[in-house]
Amino acid sequence: MAITDLSPATGVAEPARAAMPPGIGTAVTRIDAEEKVTGRAVYSGDVRLPRMLHGAVVRSPHACARVLHVDTSRAARVPGVRAVVTGADTAKVKWGAFRPDLYPMAIDYVRYVGDEVAAVAAVDIETARRAAALIEVEYEPLPAVLSLDEALAEGAPLVHEDAPGNIAHEFGYDRGGADAWFERSDVIVEGTWQTIRQWHGALETIGCTAEWTQDRVTLWVNSQTPFLARQRYATALGLPLRSVRVVLTELGGGFGGKSGDDNTSVICAILARRAGRPVQLLDTREEEFLASRPRIPMRYRVRLGFTADGLVTAKDIDMVADNGAYTGKAQAVLGAATVRHDALFKYRAVRARSRLVYTNLEPTGAFRGFGNPSADWAVGQAWDLAAQRLGIQMPELLLRNAVESGDVSPHNHRIGSCELKQCIQRATRAIGWYEKRADPKPNRGLAMGVSVHVSGRRSFGDYDGSSAIVRLTEDGRAAVIIGEGEVGTGSRTTFAQIAAAQLGIPVADVSVTRPDTDLTTHALGTLASRVTYVAGNAVQRAAEAACQQLLDAAARQLNRPAAELWVEDGHVRAPASDEDDVAVKVPVGTVVRAELYRQGGEPIVGLGSFDNPSEFPDQSRFGNESGAYNFVAEAAEVEVDPATGAVTVLELAAAVDCGTVLNPPLAEGQVEGAVAQGLGMALTERFAWAGGAPTRPNFDDYKLPTAGSMPPLRVEFADSYEPTGPFGAKGVGEIALDPVPAIIASAVADAVGVRIHELPITAEKVFWGIRAAAGRRDDEGER
Amino acid sequence: MAAAQRSTPVGFTLNGEDMQVHVRDPAAPLLDVLRHDLGLTGTKSGCAIGYCGACTVLVDGEAVPACLQMVGLLEGRTVRTIEDLAGPDGLDPVQRAFVAKAGLQCGFCTPGHIMALRALLDQDPDPGEERIRAVVDGNYCRCTGYVKILDAAREAVALLNAGAAEAQEAQKAQGAD
Numbered sequence: 001m002a003i004t005d006l007s008p009a010t011g012v013a014e015p016a017r018a019a020m021p022p023g024i025g026t027a028v029t030r031i032d033a034e035e036k037v038t039g040r041a042v043y044s045g046d047v048r049l050p051r052m053l054h055g056a057v058v059r060s061p062h063a064c065a066r067v068l069h070v071d072t073s074r075a076a077r078v079p080g081v082r083a084v085v086t087g088a089d090t091a092k093v094k095w096g097a098f099r100p101d102l103y104p105m106a107i108d109y110v111r112y113v114g115d116e117v118a119a120v121a122a123v124d125i126e127t128a129r130r131a132a133a134l135i136e137v138e139y140e141p142l143p144a145v146l147s148l149d150e151a152l153a154e155g156a157p158l159v160h161e162d163a164p165g166n167i168a169h170e171f172g173y174d175r176g177g178a179d180a181w182f183e184r185s186d187v188i189v190e191g192t193w194q195t196i197r198q199w200h201g202a203l204e205t206i207g208c209t210a211e212w213t214q215d216r217v218t219l220w221v222n223s224q225t226p227f228l229a230r231q232r233y234a235t236a237l238g239l240p241l242r243s244v245r246v247v248l249t250e251l252g253g254g255f256g257g258k259s260g261d262d263n264t265s266v267i268c269a270i271l272a273r274r275a276g277r278p279v280q281l282l283d284t285r286e287e288e289f290l291a292s293r294p295r296i297p298m299r300y301r302v303r304l305g306f307t308a309d310g311l312v313t314a315k316d317i318d319m320v321a322d323n324g325a326y327t328g329k330a331q332a333v334l335g336a337a338t339v340r341h342d343a344l345f346k347y348r349a350v351r352a353r354s355r356l357v358y359t360n361l362e363p364t365g366a367f368r369g370f371g372n373p374s375a376d377w378a379v380g381q382a383w384d385l386a387a388q389r390l391g392i393q394m395p396e397l398l399l400r401n402a403v404e405s406g407d408v409s410p411h412n413h414r415i416g417s418c419e420l421k422q423c424i425q426r427a428t429r430a431i432g433w434y435e436k437r438a439d440p441k442p443n444r445g446l447a448m449g450v451s452v453h454v455s456g457r458r459s460f461g462d463y464d465g466s467s468a469i470v471r472l473t474e475d476g477r478a479a480v481i482i483g484e485g486e487v488g489t490g491s492r493t494t495f496a497q498i499a500a501a502q503l504g505i506p507v508a509d510v511s512v513t514r515p516d517t518d519l520t521t522h523a524l525g526t527l528a529s530r531v532t533y534v535a536g537n538a539v540q541r542a543a544e545a546a547c548q549q550l551l552d553a554a555a556r557q558l559n560r561p562a563a564e565l566w567v568e569d570g571h572v573r574a575p576a577s578d579e580d581d582v583a584v585k586v587p588v589g590t591v592v593r594a595e596l597y598r599q600g601g602e603p604i605v606g607l608g609s610f611d612n613p614s615e616f617p618d619q620s621r622f623g624n625e626s627g628a629y630n631f632v633a634e635a636a637e638v639e640v641d642p643a644t645g646a647v648t649v650l651e652l653a654a655a656v657d658c659g660t661v662l663n664p665p666l667a668e669g670q671v672e673g674a675v676a677q678g679l680g681m682a683l684t685e686r687f688a689w690a691g692g693a694p695t696r697p698n699f700d701d702y703k704l705p706t707a708g709s710m711p712p713l714r715v716e717f718a719d720s721y722e723p724t725g726p727f728g729a730k731g732v733g734e735i736a737l738d739p740v741p742a743i744i745a746s747a748v749a750d751a752v753g754v755r756i757h758e759l760p761i762t763a764e765k766v767f768w769g770i771r772a773a774a775g776r777r778d779d780e781g782e783r
Numbered sequence: 784m785a786a787a788q789r790s791t792p793v794g795f796t797l798n799g800e801d802m803q804v805h806v807r808d809p810a811a812p813l814l815d816v817l818r819h820d821l822g823l824t825g826t827k828s829g830c831a832i833g834y835c836g837a838c839t840v841l842v843d844g845e846a847v848p849a850c851l852q853m854v855g856l857l858e859g860r861t862v863r864t865i866e867d868l869a870g871p872d873g874l875d876p877v878q879r880a881f882v883a884k885a886g887l888q889c890g891f892c893t894p895g896h897i898m899a900l901r902a903l904l905d906q907d908p909d910p911g912e913e914r915i916r917a918v919v920d921g922n923y924c925r926c927t928g929y930v931k932i933l934d935a936a937r938e939a940v941a942l943l944n945a946g947a948a949e950a951q952e953a954q955k956a957q958g959a960d
Contacts, residue, residue, distance in 0.1 A: 029882060036890030037878040037897060039825020039865035046824035124819065126808075201925050203829045203837050203891040252827070252891030253925050285830045488889025488926050665885035665931065672928030673888065699834040699923070707929040708920035 020660070021501040024727045027665050028507050030493045032250075032486065041250040044207035044222035045282050052209065053082050055271050055281035056128035057264075058118040058135045059291060060110035063360040063692035064144035064157070067106050067117065067137060074134040075120055080127040083275035084135070086118040090270060091238025097228070097261060097460075099168060099327040101160055102363075104236050104266040110139070111159055111325035112360050113693035114290035116263050121271040121279045144360035146692045148299060148320050151359045159325055159358035168323045169331045169356040171338070173620045175410040176349030181314035185305030189385040193302070193378035194758040195741075197322075198295035198681045199288070200367060201704050204252020206292060207282035208265040210272035217269045218245045222258055224487055225525030226515045228460065229260030236266040244269075248515040254487040255677070256366035259527060261293050261328035289687075289697035293365030296330050297322040298337060300378035310392045312401045314349040315342065317379070323356045324363035330356055332459050333364075337371025339621045341379050343413040343629060344420070344452045345401040350410045361692055366527065368677060372451055372738040377759065380449040380742030384749065393437065394448045395428040398633070402450070412615065414624045417730070419657035419718035420450060423633035430653035430714040431635035443642055444650070445751025448635040449739030454626035455722075455731035456530030456612040464528075464626075465611030466535040467521040470499055470542040472550060472604040474596060476570055476589025477509040478543070483523030484535040485515045489733055490666040491531045495539045497662055498726050502543035503550075504567030505588060521607075529731025532662065533628055534612050536726035542608025549604045550588065553595040558584060613724060628722045628730045631657040634675075634739045636711075638747040645767030647683060647748055649711040654736050657718040660728035664717075671715045671736040678740025680705045686760050795857040797821070798867035809855025814838045816854045817864060825865040825894050829923065836922030839895040839902075840864050846902035846918075865894035868901065876942040877901050877935075886935030888926035896922045900936055904943055915940070 035041045072084040087105040094100040106117045118135050122128035145151040145159060151166040159166055182188060209220040217237070223229045226246040234244045251258060268281035283292070298321045305313040319338060323330045338354040387394045403409070405418040427448060428434070436446055458464040469481040480499050486492045496510040503510075513520060523535070547567060554572040555562035564574045565584070572591050574584035592604050617623030637650045654671050661667045684703040687694035694701065721728035741759060749755045754769030790805035804816055812831075817823040817840070826849055829837030833851040840849045841863040868875040877897050880886065887893045896919065903910055903918045910918075915936045924932060 027885070030885065030887075032890070033882040033885075033887065034874070036887050036893050037874065037881045038869050039823075039894045041890055042824075043827070043891060045818075045828065048822065048824075125815070126811075201923075202889070203835060203923060203925055204827070204889070251889060253889040255925070285832070488891075490888065669885060669888055669927055669931055672930045673926045674928075676928035677925070698832050699830045700832060704923050704925060705928075706920045706923065707916060707933060710929050713928065713930060 020727060023497050023501045023507050024662055025660065026663070028493060028497050028663055030490050031496050031512065032492060043204050043250045043252050044220065047209040047220045047249060047280065049209060049211055049278040052278040052280055053121040053123060053275055054125040054128050055119055055121045055268055055279050056125065056132040057116055057267060057287065058132050058137065060106065060113060060115040060117055062110055062139055062141050063113050063146060064142045065110050065139035066142060067108055067110060068140055069138040070118055071136040072118060074136070075131040078127060078131040078134065080123040081120055081131045082123070082277060083121040083271050084118065085270050085274050089274065093236060093238050095232055095236040096327050097232065097329050098331040102263070102326040104263050104270065112362055113691065114362055115325065116267060119267045119271055121275045144692060146360060148322050148357055148359065151357045152320065159360055163358055166358040167355055168327055168358050169334060170354060171620060172353035174351040178314045178316050178349040178351035181349040182303070182305045185313045186308040187306045187386065187389050188303060189382050189389055190303040191382055191385065192299065192757060193381060194297065194299045195374040195377050196297050196686060196759050197362065197364065198367060198685050199292065199702065200255040200257030200294070202253030202255060202257055205283035205285060205288045206258055206262060206264050207280070208268040209278060209280040210269040211278040212273050216243050216245065217272065218247060219265050219269060220247050220249050221265050222249050222251045223260050224251070224254045224258045224485065224527060225260050226485060226517055227483060227522050228525060229265070230517050232260055233266055233269065237269055246517045248485045251485065251487045254526060255368045256370070256527065257292055259329060259366050261365050262291065285699065286697045289694055289702065290362060293328050293363055295367035296333055296364040296371070296374070298374040302378050302382040304382050304386055306386055306390060310390050310397050310400050312345050312347055315347050316351045319352070319354040321354065321356050322361065322364060323358050324361045325358065326363040328363055328365035330364050333366060333371040335617070335621045337375045339411045340372055340452060341375045342411060343409040343415065344403060344450055346403060346407065347410060368674065368734045369737045370528065370734065372453065373678065373681060373741060376449060376451050376738045376742045380739055381746055384447060384746035395424055395433055398424050398448065398450055411622050412624050413629065416628055416724065417659060417720055417722040418629065418631060419720040420631040420633065422718045423631055423655040423657050424450065426655035426716045426718065427633040427635045427653045430655065430716060431637060431651065433635060436637065443751050444637060444639050445747040445749065446635065446637050447743040447746035447750055448633065449743040450631065450633045451735060451738035453529055453630050453731060453735040453738065455533035455628040455630060457528040457625045458612060458614045458616045460524060462616040463611060464524065464530065464534060464614055465609060466523055466538040467607065467609040468535065468538040468542040469521060470546040470606045470608070472546050472588065472592045474589055474593040476505070476587050476592065477511065478503055478505060478546070480510060480512045480539055481520055482513065482535060482539065483515045483520035484531050485526055487526040489670060490663065491526065493666065494532055494536060494662055498536050498539045499543040501727065502540050503547050505570045509570060529630065529733040529735065532729050533725050533731050534610060536729060537610035538608045540608065540726045541610060542606045544606065545608055546604055546606030549606060550591055553604065554586065554591045557591060557594050560584065627724050630730045630732060630735050632735045632739065634736070634743055636743045636747050638744060638751055640748055640751045640766060642752060642770055645763040645765070645770060647744070647761055647763065647766060649679065649744060651712045651714065653714040655716045655718060656732060656736060657720045658732035659720050659722035659725045659730035661717050662727065662729050667717065667732050668715050670732045672713055674734065674736035675713060675740055676705045676710060678737040681759065682741035682744040683760055791855060793854055793858055795859065796861040798863060804854065806854050810853045812850045813840065813852040813854050813857065813862070814849035817849060823864055823866050827891050827894060829892070836899060837892050837895040839898040839922065841898060841902050844902060844905055846899045865898060868897065875901065876946060877904065877939040880939035880942055881935045884931055884935040884938050886931045892922060892924045896924065896932055900939055904939065908943055908947065909940060
């Protein structure tokens with residue numbers, strides 16, 4: 001089968017759609033389903049090694065303090081304890097994805113409640129925890145900055161000496177002359193919106209099992225990014241890269257939270273080296289809430305300008321983001337949260353100033369959406385205000401301004417396949433927008449929002465590629481050897497589908513390895529909605545290369561020109577050459593075996609590689625981040641109880657453009673799960689805080705959505721095809737989360753006239769908003 | 784292991800086998816005994832406070848969070864875990880339903896969901912939508928948005944009843960012979 005043209009999309013070229021081969025676009029059963037429903041899948045905490053110990057970590061109770069003394073002697077005397085370590089036992093090297101500012105364990109200072117100070121390994125978890133509690137740490141508490149405003153105040157204490165003003169990173173731009181365009185605008189809306197920390201809440205916490213052999217450590221981890229994590233862990237451990245091997249376990253959910261920016265694996269390795277035995281270290285749920293890398297709180301001041309007929313002119317944002325005490329991925333998130341939104345609409349001018357601010361709070365980082373849900377929370381609501389002011393129905397306003405295929409954003413985002421307008425129309429119909437507008441009901445509100453996401457993003461240097469090996473076996477099967485992992489989305493199943501379709505063999509005959517930095521090709525991992533698009537392309541190319549070798553071998557074996565041969569349903573086939581001949585039908589395995597068992601025999605192994613046709617953005621974030629953009633339009637209807645302020649989401653419609661839908665139930669699952677996380681962010685997910693930390697860091701205070709809280713969802717996919725994608729596919733993992741909080745807030749505003757500016761949208765805030773509005777009406781009545 | 788300490792014997796039936804474990808602390812959660820002492824890692828730990836449902840097992844047929852079940856209170860009782868569901872004839876109907884309806888993503892909450900539904904179906908082979916929803920509502924899932932878990936739950940009821948009808952038919956046919 002011929003591979004589709006994979007050259008970068010340029011202009012508005014009509015996509016050349018190949019006919020879909022068997023197994024593409026169908027509900028192929030997940031290849032890992034059986035091991036997951038039987039409990040046999042091996043997650044991070046299920047790894048069992050001979051003589052394995054268990055670890056526990058001592059964490060700072062202070063938001064900011066000097067560490068005066070750590071006494072480990074009592075802990076070390078507890079029977080069953082095999083190792084006790086502190087910052088003194090580390091290489092004392094700072095590490096981090098973009099701005100190295102984190103020690104594996106505290107050196108002199110702690111900077112947030114949860115900062116790692118010491119750790120213990122013992123024969124069982126209870127002993128390790130008991131011993132950890134006996135480590136005595138003497139602190140000198142110091143003034144802490146516990147909010148964005150405190151951190152930005154004149155003369156505020158510095159979280160890090162080398163970050164004046166507590167600014168970890170900042171950038172800005174003015175493209176197209178924003179002031180001039182605001183002057184020419186008929187309507188200007190503005191406002192300030194704030195998001196808060198949202199935790200990934202993966203049901204499986206972060207964990208690692210470490211074992212040393214001589215000078216080399218193997219880490220079995222539940223990481224989304226095994227190769228990038230390996231590099232960072234080596235740095236943190238003060239080791240050369242060759243001394244660290246990372247092997248992926250099953251992942252019990254990630255959502256950005258398992259991207260290797262935390263200290264758990266590093267401490268696990270240090271404990272195992274000291275103990276001379278394997279060590280397993282798993283975050284407790286409380287530790288996950290205190291010391292993982294939740295979503296970055298962002299405060300946006302937004303201004304939007306429009307002409308009287310509803311064409312957008314200019315956008316201006318001033319954003320500050322709460323980095324917490326250490327940086328991780330927040331610097332990259334800041335970029336996406338600032339520029340990405342500008343690829344949605346035909347802005348004439350955009351201006352931004354964004355600052356990442358250190359605080360003495362839990363470090364923040366990557367979370368599904370990568371800043372876009374916060375951008376949408378602010379900018380999406382500003383668009384809703386504009387629709388009100390302009391007197392234009394939201395679907396119509398969005399349609400007037402939506403980008404189209406061939407458009408180029410102010411940041412040089414080159415829009416290839418784009419069915420945003422189709423998505424808006426589908427969402428409008430699915431929610432029954434105009435029918436509901438024609439028949440309004442008291443205390444009910446309607447809102448719509450849109451978003452854009454990447455399919456892979458060039459951010460870890462000038463490479464956003466992937467590669468894969470497809471090995472054909474002598475029993476006619478294919479093994480896909482790839483370093484890209486499975487976070488739960490079904491990527492291994494997708495790879496199997498793509499390889500099977502490209503090769504012409506059944507999906508059941510394809511296996512997909514798990515990442516192991518010793519064995520598989522380099523991979524950036526499950527982030528930025530990149531796996532289907534970037535790694536899928538690599539798998540397709542590897543399968544194509546293997547298929548070509550197979551056909552060449554068969555051509556020699558059968559004495560037929562390769563061009564006459566093809567593979568179908570696990571057999572190499574050729575038509576009868578003349579009336580006396582019979583059609584060729586040879587099992588793939590027979591050809592592979594015959595290619596091996598001969599003088600000078602060779603295996604059939606295809607290598608495929610794909611680099612995202614994108615640009616590495618410059619310091620001002622100018623550059624085409626991704627080779628393909630995916631889009632969503634979502635609409636929600638809510639009902640507000642005016643007596644309590646309680647918000648009920650009555651229904652939510654999501655129409656997604658992710659190119660070809662390779663496996664409908666898997667793609668739907670991405671949309672449904674993302675919407676659920678968006679609803680949690682919108683309505684319930686928050687902690688009670690005191691002294692710079694959640695007071696009760698577990699699920700009894702932090703409420704995830706449950707089955708009973710979910711509204712009916714109407715999920716649709718646009719008829720779409722991405723010419724650079726594998727069988728026309730783009731990313732779909734994150735997009736559907738992005739607009740949810742904003743549209744719930746706008747629907748509440750539509751229902752009862754109360755605009756919520758800070759997440760989450762609680763009944764209490766809505767109730768007091770209704771009361772305040774009633775008070776204003778009374779005042780006006782008296783006047 | 785750690786210094787010799789007094790241990791308490793507890794006898795119970797685990798997945799159809801009589802079992803005696805010796806625990807240092809009778810208040811230790813069943814979850815730790817399953818996962819660490821008995822090597823049954825199919826039961827997952829999600830919060831350790833009985834909130835998320837990932838560790839759901841059956842004790843005397845009731846779905847309980849193994850993280851809150853003190854092992855010392857199990858004397859003479861019957862425990863069933865996810866490892867016991869699939870047999871020589873293949874997957875349990877509830878498991879088959881989760882496979883067929885794509886009712887899982889990362890799979891970490893899946894054993895808990897399956898055990899909770901198994902308990903429901905043991906008690907009520909034909910529960911209505913409301914009872915299904917009430918049971919699924921008790922277990923967290925962070926991946927799916929629950930749509931396909933509810934689909935799987937309905938499918939499990941259908942599979943179970945189809946299986947029961949088939950067995951009845953077979954019995955009738957045998958009786959006729």
